[in-house]
Amino acid sequence: MKIGEVAKQTNLSEDTLRYYEKNDLIGEVPRENGIRDYSEQNLRRISFVKCLRGAEVPVEVIRKYVELVDAGEDTLPERIKLIEAQREALEQKLAEIQAAYDKIVYKINYYQKGGK
């Protein structure tokens, strides 16, 4: 699948896809006459990356993670460590967003009851 199609389907820009590739987030992308022809592999990784990026996991963290994956099985403990750290970070971010959300909902109710 060529880059235009992938961009359309994932809702990522072509530039972003190239940027991810250049930063080793999606591994090797096969070419035909120099033109990218994304594999299923690539597509799965793109969707994984997109998901993590949606939660603002930094590019550098994702890069580190896929590097470990590609380095083979003996990186498992390290991978788990990395991913646990991210889990905690996400948990905290969830809590923070929830807090802001609550504050906002409270304000809406307050307003609608005719508060100052």
Next chain:
Amino acid sequence: MKIGEVAKQTNLSEDTLRYYEKNDLIGEVPRENGIRDYSEQNLRRISFVKCLRGAEVPVEVIRKYVELVDAGEDTLPERIKLIEAQREALEQKLAEIQAAYDKIVYKINYYQKGGK
């Protein structure tokens, strides 16, 4: 309360506090001989701003909001509109982070059961 103290208590840097002020996020800050002496008002607003920023609500949105607040009561409908939009944005972000979180937890379990 002087800036150093505020910084310590809020865990924001002094630079960040000055930056927020310059960008009209916390309103007027009284001075004594040119030195900031934050009021209770100021402190409450700082904590509000900090909360929203923790959820990555853009500075510009917060600025707009406090501008409306300071403009008086007839901005209420507009305020509610703004805040509702943010509520939706936060809801979506919550969902995205939850999705990433789930994917990550899944991977951890997978790994710990001895997956590839």
Next chain:
DNA sequence: CCTTGACTTGGAGTGCACTCCAGACTTTAT
């Protein structure tokens, strides 16, 4: 054959939210 459109690269530019700094002033402690 020639144009059109999708694709390539490397590198520069953008926007956001800080973050740091120089040089000056004040307040506090000795």
Next chain:
DNA sequence: ATAAAGTCTGGAGTGCACTCCAAGTCAAGG
């Protein structure tokens, strides 16, 4: 009185994650 610690301003610098661009290649249609 003087040194040290805290604060001030304006402006420059940073890091991240894109985003845009120029100049070129390639394949398909008229």
